[in-house]
Amino acid sequence: MSDELALLVADVFEAAGALRRSGEAFAAAEGQTQARWQLMSAVSEEALTVPQAARRLGIARQGVQRVANDLTDADLAEFLPNPDHRTSPLLALTSEGHTTLRRITARAEAAHRVIAPKLPEEDLSGVRALLQRLTEEVRNYGTGPEEGGKTAAG
Template identity: 55%
Template sequence: MSKAESYRLLVADVYELAGLSRRSSEQTAAEHGQTVARWHLMSVLSDQPYTVPAIARRLGLVRQSVQRVADELVAEGEVERSENPDHQRSPLYSLTESGRETLRKIVVDSDADRTQRLNRAGVTVAELDAARDTIRKLLAVL
C-alpha cells in the first residue's frame, strides 16, 4: 500500500472516529441539559473571559452561531456578560459558578465514559500519544 493510500484511509478513520465521538459527546452533554456546542463554548471560557469573536476564532466557527449559543447560556445563568474595557461593543463572556459546575460534571462524566471505552479497546496511553504525534506531524505540513 502506498503512503498516499494509507493517508486516505487514516483520514477516513479519523472522520469516522470524530463522528462517533461527537455522538457520544452529545449524549453526555444531553444528560446535563446541554449540547456539544454549549459544552465547547463553556470549555473555551474555562480559563478566562473572551469576546464572541475570540470564541468563534478558537472554535473555528462563525460569530453568529457562537453569539446564539452564548446568548442561550447567558439566559440560563451558565455564562455572564461583562463590559470589555478594550471594546465597548464587544462584551466579555465568562462562566458563572453554575456554569463551572455544569462544565465540571460534563467533563467528569465524559472522562469516565472515554476511559471505559479506551479500556475496552485495549488502547494504551503510549498508543494514543503515538497516534497524536502522527496526526500533529500531518497537521504541521498541511
C-alpha cells in the first residue's frame, strides 16, 4: 500500500505541475500571474486579511503580502479598513479586479469544457473524494502524539 501511496503522491505532483503551467498560461493571457489569479479568487467572494488569505491558500503570508501589494498597485484590489483589527486591513477586489478574474476564469472554464468529457464523472467524483481524504490525513499527520498522527480518540 505504501508504494501505491508514493505513486499517487508522485502523480498528484505531476498533475499539480501541469495544472500550474496551464493556469499560468490562462493568467498570462490576461497580463496576470497564477499567484495573482489564486489570490483574486480567494478574495473574490469576501474580503480577507492577508493572513486569512494565506491560510486559505496554504502558502506563506509574506508571499501573499507581495502579491496583494502587486494587485493593489495594479488597481485590481484595494485594502479596506478592518473593523476587527486595526493593523490588518481587508483585501478586496476592485471592479477591474472582478472583471479580470472573470476573464481568466472563463479561459479556464473553456479548457475544462474540452477536458471534462474525456474523464468519466464518476471517476472524477471518486478521485476528488480520495484526494480530500488524503489531504485530511496529511494535515492530521504531525498534529498528534508519537508517530505524528492524531489518535483514534483525538
